[in-house]
Amino acid sequence: MNRYVTAERALRTAAPHALLEAARRVLAQEYAARSVELFLADYGLTVLRPVSLPPHTTEPVSAHGSPAGRAFGAQEPFVEGAHEGCVRVHLPVTVRGDRLGVLSVTLPDGEGARRDLEELADIAVVLAHEVVVAERDTDVYLRARRKDRLTLAAEMQWQLLPGRSCSGLEYELGAQLEPAYAIHGDNFDWSATAERLMLYVTSGMGEGIEASLLTNLAINALRNARRAGVAIDDQAALADQAVYAHYRGRCHPSVLMLDLELATGRAKVVDAGSPRLLRLREGVVERVTFEAQLPLGMFEETDYRAQDFAVEPGDRLVFVSDGVHAVTSPQGEAHGDAALVRAIMSTRLLPAAEVPRAILRELSGPRGQSVPKGDALVVCLDWRGRRPGDHEPRS
Numbered sequence: 001m002n003r004y005v006t007a008e009r010a011l012r013t014a015a016p017h018a019l020l021e022a023a024r025r026v027l028a029q030e031y032a033a034r035s036v037e038l039f040l041a042d043y044g045l046t047v048l049r050p051v052s053l054p055p056h057t058t059e060p061v062s063a064h065g066s067p068a069g070r071a072f073g074a075q076e077p078f079v080e081g082a083h084e085g086c087v088r089v090h091l092p093v094t095v096r097g098d099r100l101g102v103l104s105v106t107l108p109d110g111e112g113a114r115r116d117l118e119e120l121a122d123i124a125v126v127l128a129h130e131v132v133v134a135e136r137d138t139d140v141y142l143r144a145r146r147k148d149r150l151t152l153a154a155e156m157q158w159q160l161l162p163g164r165s166c167s168g169l170e171y172e173l174g175a176q177l178e179p180a181y182a183i184h185g186d187n188f189d190w191s192a193t194a195e196r197l198m199l200y201v202t203s204g205m206g207e208g209i210e211a212s213l214l215t216n217l218a219i220n221a222l223r224n225a226r227r228a229g230v231a232i233d234d235q236a237a238l239a240d241q242a243v244y245a246h247y248r249g250r251c252h253p254s255v256l257m258l259d260l261e262l263a264t265g266r267a268k269v270v271d272a273g274s275p276r277l278l279r280l281r282e283g284v285v286e287r288v289t290f291e292a293q294l295p296l297g298m299f300e301e302t303d304y305r306a307q308d309f310a311v312e313p314g315d316r317l318v319f320v321s322d323g324v325h326a327v328t329s330p331q332g333e334a335h336g337d338a339a340l341v342r343a344i345m346s347t348r349l350l351p352a353a354e355v356p357r358a359i360l361r362e363l364s365g366p367r368g369q370s371v372p373k374g375d376a377l378v379v380c381l382d383w384r385g386r387r388p389g390d391h392e393p394r395s
Helices: 003-013 016-031 067-074 111-115 117-134 140-144 152-160 208-227 232-247 336-346 355-367
Strands: 035-041 047-050 086-095 098-108 165-167 171-178 187-192 196-203 254-261 266-272 276-281 284-288 307-310 316-320 376-383
Touching: 003 016, 003 117, 016 035, 016 098, 016 117, 047 067, 067 086, 067 098, 086 111, 086 117, 098 111, 098 117, 098 165, 111 117, 117 140, 152 187, 152 208, 171 187, 171 355, 187 208, 187 376, 196 208, 196 316, 196 376, 208 232, 208 254, 232 254, 232 266, 276 336, 284 336, 316 336, 316 355, 336 355, 355 376
Parallel strands: none
Antiparallel strands: 035 047, 035 098, 086 098, 165 171, 171 376, 187 196, 196 254, 254 266, 266 307, 276 284, 276 316, 316 376
């Protein structure tokens, strides 16, 4: 049995809470690793936090300026220079485009360490898959991700999300919520098949637990309809009925819904409220407007109509909640789309997974503060399109 298969089996058979211990044991045995550390990105995407049990012996590192942060940002292995006869390799822990963190392994310096780099990178991917599965049965990895305590509303919102990034042959997706540790009702959701990508961006209503409960109801109503194979306009109508039945028009979340055909780039869109879409195409940013329809649950039995929309290869779509496009300066002056256009242009060279946080960070300048007062959500979709002969790789 070769070393990779041995390592893969060790991770797949480890107890959910013991993945790091299994990685340490098998990498020491098969690759002569001197040390192995697993770092997970925190909810704010500012630091990489070590997975360990108290008392903690490893300090968090920057998600941007550190050697581990370089591997996390570039999504490529990064090798630190030799020190005391060893090299330290940092490997992205990523599953289907969702960037979880970094696996840092110290190895004896030499040709063997660099020769094993590709194999070790594959092991880090296996570890990513196992972390996602293990989170059903243990809180070890979820606890490692938080540098501060989450509010209860934020806990509910983060557990509702599909992930923070995702990729397919035709697209790359990235999203970020702020304030990460005290979010209320803003939300995003997506689901992909071989033929379609469905994306939902929600601006919540209210504050605290009430806002989170409202969004939970709306998102699960949309998912219920989607999983029944219902068309996107009927998804909106069914979710509208569910929200109205409970709140009787007192509360009504806004949602922008996109149903994208992967083979052609043609889409159906339902615009039910305040989230907005801006498109970067050939160096020009413009706002894309749709027929404005009522938020979910405002009135009983609202009819929704889907509009046609198309994307072209190279397009970048940026979806924002009202907490972003309603940004104001410390003097109370509205910046709106002008500030967003500047932020989108200044982040145009970044990959989709990094764009949302970079836009929110740039907009915090005009706000005069490090985080928004209310919820703020950015979702970035980069569209590559499908070429003849493209097919999904086996995972």
